[in-house]
Amino acid sequence: MSDYLVRATAANDFVRAFAVTTRDLTDEARKRHGFSPTVSAALGRAMAGALIMGADMKGEKDLLTLQFLCEGPIGGITVTADSHGNVKGFAENPDVYLPPNEYGKLDVGGAVGSGRLRVLRDIGLKEPYVGEVEIQNGEIAQDLTYYFAVSEQIPSVVALGVLVNMKDNSILQAGGYVIQLMPDCPEEVISQLEKACTAAEPVTTLLQNGGTPESILEGILKDLGMHITETMPVRFRCDCSRERVEKALIAMGPKELRSMILDGKPVSLNCHFCNTDYEFTVDELTAILEKAMKGVKKP
Numbered sequence: 591m592s593d594y595l596v597r598a599t600a601a602n603d604f605v606r607a608f609a610v611t612t613r614d615l616t617d618e619a620r621k622r623h624g625f626s627p628t629v630s631a632a633l634g635r636a637m638a639g640a641l642i643m644g645a646d647m648k649g650e651k652d653l654l655t656l657q658f659l660c661e662g663p664i665g666g667i668t669v670t671a672d673s674h675g676n677v678k679g680f681a682e683n684p685d686v687y688l689p690p691n692e693y694g695k696l697d698v699g700g701a702v703g704s705g706r707l708r709v710l711r712d713i714g715l716k717e718p719y720v721g722e723v724e725i726q727n728g729e730i731a732q733d734l735t736y737y738f739a740v741s742e743q744i745p746s747v748v749a750l751g752v753l754v755n756m757k758d759n760s761i762l763q764a765g766g767y768v769i770q771l772m773p774d775c776p777e778e779v780i781s782q783l784e785k786a787c788t789a790a791e792p793v794t795t796l797l798q799n800g801g802t803p804e805s806i807l808e809g810i811l812k813d814l815g816m817h818i819t820e821t822m823p824v825r826f827r828c829d830c831s832r833e834r835v836e837k838a839l840i841a842m843g844p845k846e847l848r849s850m851i852l853d854g855k856p857v858s859l860n861c862h863f864c865n866t867d868y869e870f871t872v873d874e875l876t877a878i879l880e881k882a883m884k885g886v887k888k889p
């Protein structure tokens with residue numbers, strides 16, 4: 591089965607949980623952008639986290655964006671998810687290669703480095719709601735845990751993982767889970783959950799052994815009366831289109847367009863999120879200039 595997300599509750603709604611598999615969509619992102627294994631791991635974790643946070647948004651058109659504004663060699667990560675299971679994302683430097691860290695794992699923390707994690711929630715207001723915290727170790731899961739604790743005051747367990755086939759850089763497994771405590775959660779539930787989370791295997795191990803989002807949550811929450819409340823397919827999808835890029839060109843204004851036309855060469859514009867190139871010939875640019883001029887004449 592391809593990628594999907596489940597949402598669950600446990601302990602009479604004092605605990606809420608999400609789990610997601612993202613192998614196919616992480617592999618699609620890797621192929622589109624040419625990610626190195628380290629960057630695949632970073633983006634795969636960030637996309638799984640964003641999908642879970644996006645799924646938790648209420649509005650039809652709500653958007654959740656994670657931005658790692660970081661000083662490490664990856665140069666920055668931007669990932670956007672909506673509430674319908676669509677995610678897209680990119681890294682400033684997609685081909686950064688780092689040797690494995692001291693545990694023999696892909697060195698995501700080293701690639702990200704220090705900086706700020708910004709979380710933008712666009713819920714259709716004039717300005718998005720923005721929360722920002724310091725990056726903790728750049729391993730993504732711990733950074734999100736810290737964000738939930740500090741910015742939203744929600745104690746959370748976040749586990750995210752990506753397993754890369756080092757022979758061909760393809761993605762073998764990817765996914766993660768988030769478990770959150772609601773206010774006034776009884777102490778015995780908290781201690782039971784702490785034990786279960788400490789005992790849990792890493793996400794990639796669970797997935798590699800045939801685990802599913804349901805079985806991963808079941809493994810942790812089995813003694814707390816868990817119910818799956820929703821299942822939703824997830825995918826890599828970018829909403830860019832030629833029409834949107836054309837609008838962006840019009841927005842540049844007649845002066846900029848004229849100088850492009852005078853260059854006498856086709857112009858290629860790239861969507862950073864999905865790495866699609868949109869090419870416009872000089873004739874097409876001339877037609878766009880006419881449209882832009884009409885826009886200028888409007889009162």
Ligand SMILES: [Zn+2]
Pocket residue numbers: 828829830831861862863864865866
């Ligand atoms: Zn795109």
